[in-house]
Amino acid sequence: MDIQTFTQVCINALLLGGMYAVISVGLNLIFGVLKIINFAHGELIMLGMYSAYWLTTLYNLNPYISIPIVAMILFVVGVVIERVLIKPILKAPEVNQLLTTAALILVLQNLALILWRADYRGVSVYVPTVILGPLYVPGTRLVAFVGGLVTSLALYYVLMRTDVGRRIRAVAQDPEIASVLGINVSMIQTLTFGLGALLTGIAGSLLIPIYMVNPMVGGTFGLISWIIIVLGGLGSFVGALVGSFIIGFIEAFVGALISLEVSRVVAFVIFIAVLFIKPTGLFGEKSRV
């Protein structure tokens, strides 16, 4: 591989990494911080993408402009899911959360299938491709990359510097103590889940100009998110970012050298390997199990 191709692939890898950061940051909040198992995370992203798609198609809104709206829509979806499905079984064995959200995958996928059919739908947005000599940086991916980093940083700020963020972290540390301190744990849980969903809404808006959406895309995004946050370490912010870039690089290089499917296989194998060696991930702390 010559130096030019190599650099191009590196650029692709970086851009992918940024996009994967967007996708996984919401899951990191929900599972890493709240310890709620949501297998349907990918499906939320799918909903985000569809929301952005319909807003563009019906109201001619540029997907980037509609980000706040999509974010709000997904926030509401998240709150509803948390209240209706998750809250009642929080105290039950974790298996139940696992199964309920796995069932949710079926529900959301097929709901989308019924409402919007199996056709792939896309949105084209004109964002100029940045050209650096012989290298291409597709504009939409660059926007997603930047958007991803900005979102991650914004989340970091919210978690670390705001009052709400402090409460979320308190609940994450120890819900009992948090409640004794006067924090409305139940509301914080709902809020955090909603926030996680909101982030998937942002992800969806950023992704729709790049990837086509169809009811099944959730599967791919969801699995990648899980791989990233386990790889990076649950609850670890830095971990999620690092994990995103690792996966981005694997996909870009293996994808370029062999094929896309093989890159996925490699990612999965690495994922399983990490599960054995250090289930807490690269940056994770105590073992959860």
Added chain:
Amino acid sequence: MALLEVRNLSKRFGGLWALKNVDLDVIDGEILGIIGPNGAGKTTLFNCISGYYKPDSGKVIFQSRDITGLPPFKIAQLGIARTFQQTKAFNNLTVLDNLRIAALYRGTSLDDVLEIIKLVGLEGRRDSLASSLTILERKRLELARALVIKPKLLLLDEVMAGLKPYEADELLDVILRINKSGVTIVIVEHVMRTIKKVCNRVIVLDFGVKIAEGRPEEVMKDEKVIKAYLGEEFAA
């Protein structure tokens, strides 16, 4: 030849030595007490003996066989039973079923199981779900389960924790009866009353090191021991 020999056992976590060069013998038929302030390494010692931790150095020899580093199930098969600090049981099964499964694996007869249920005082709760038992009953169940696998050595880890004095006395009777039936017992405790009542010998740990050994009365007069506890001595 002692039933259990611990030679030069050391275990550390990160930079902290939980156990350092601990030597001890457990004599067949005795009730040995292990005491020491919080964090002295008592539970770590148990965990090393019963296979839940791998020691960093040293040996554990049981009935002349080196069992260092063997997995917990293997050690249970070889004849060492233990109880857990936080009582654990098959919650969705009845008391009888809990014990039947243990008996099934070991080959203990149903009659023996029923005898054991009587020995620990759980006849009345035979068909109750493990999740519905009181703390004292759960501890009886732990003892019963340990007995069902016909151990030569029984390790009791702070089994008195959370019991009221009269409950503790009842459990002590059970323990004495178990010992009389031929099971050697090592008991880790905080409560001095317990130690004084049942133990033939006592070993004192502090910061992972053995600081005293002997009969309960002697050990409790030992200056090193008193210093280690600094007033916790008569916590009962």
Added chain:
Amino acid sequence: MRSLRLNRIIPISVMLLTAYLIPVIQLPPYIMHVFILVIMWAYLSTAWNILGGTAGQLSLGHAAFFGIGAYTTYFLTVWFGLPPLMNLLISGLTASLLSVVIGYPCFRYGLRGVYFTLATIAFAEIMKDLFIYLRDLTGGSLGVWMPVLPEGITTLYFFGKEAYYYVMTTLYVVLVVIIGVMGRFREYLLAIREDEDVSASIGINVTRYKLLALMISSFFVGVGGAYYICYFRYINPYTAFGLDTSLQMALISIFGGMYSFWGPLIGSIILTPIGEYLRITLGGTYVGSHLLIYGLLLILIIRFLPKGIYSLLEPIYGRYLVRGG
């Protein structure tokens, strides 16, 4: 242990007799097809449940074994000319061996709970991606077709559905019998499900038993996959290794009652016909509506009746596997 007693032999014999007599009534082929599906999914779910319900290890990647079973039979039949009847067995063994690849590392390193489930999902995805990638060998995403063979039991190719029904029912009966005689083994798996540490403390080699449970479970699921391709004559990597397939095995068991022996059968008897009905009526306009309903039902069951439909019947019919609650 609790072996067969008279009050159990009778209902079971009645069930058996009914099952084998059904084709005697000349039913339209589509109804026979539904019967076959019901038994097939009962079979697959029961096999899944050996690991899932009894041993408590939730795998959502069992489609990996199903798919391997199907493709193995295809390869053996088409490349080596081996009779499909024999290939059922070999497919099962292949699936079982494959399960060690994922099972041994998982159990040896103590992967539990959601991490184990994630590993199984990833495993099935790996199989799917591999089979799509190796398209020269496997036909890629287009899938493979079983060739037309002379009719007969060795080739497992029949014109009528009745024969297929008998084969499937017999497979299920064999599975049930084998599970039935593994009474002791099941008790140990139960113990492991309830508490692994306590199980170890009474001498049970937890890793070994989990692995055995997985190997047995995957064997039967592999055979199931082999049957699938002999009956449906076609498979592709999405059906073979897809999450939908894995979820369905789990779902049916859980809906029917994963802590009981007959739970998966009950689950299949209720869910499969509903699914088929939805697929025929709404499936044209609303593809996937049966899966939507399955998902909703599962959510409801977990919320309100976590021990499955069986827990409603238990007080009436007594229990076989469920202990307490």
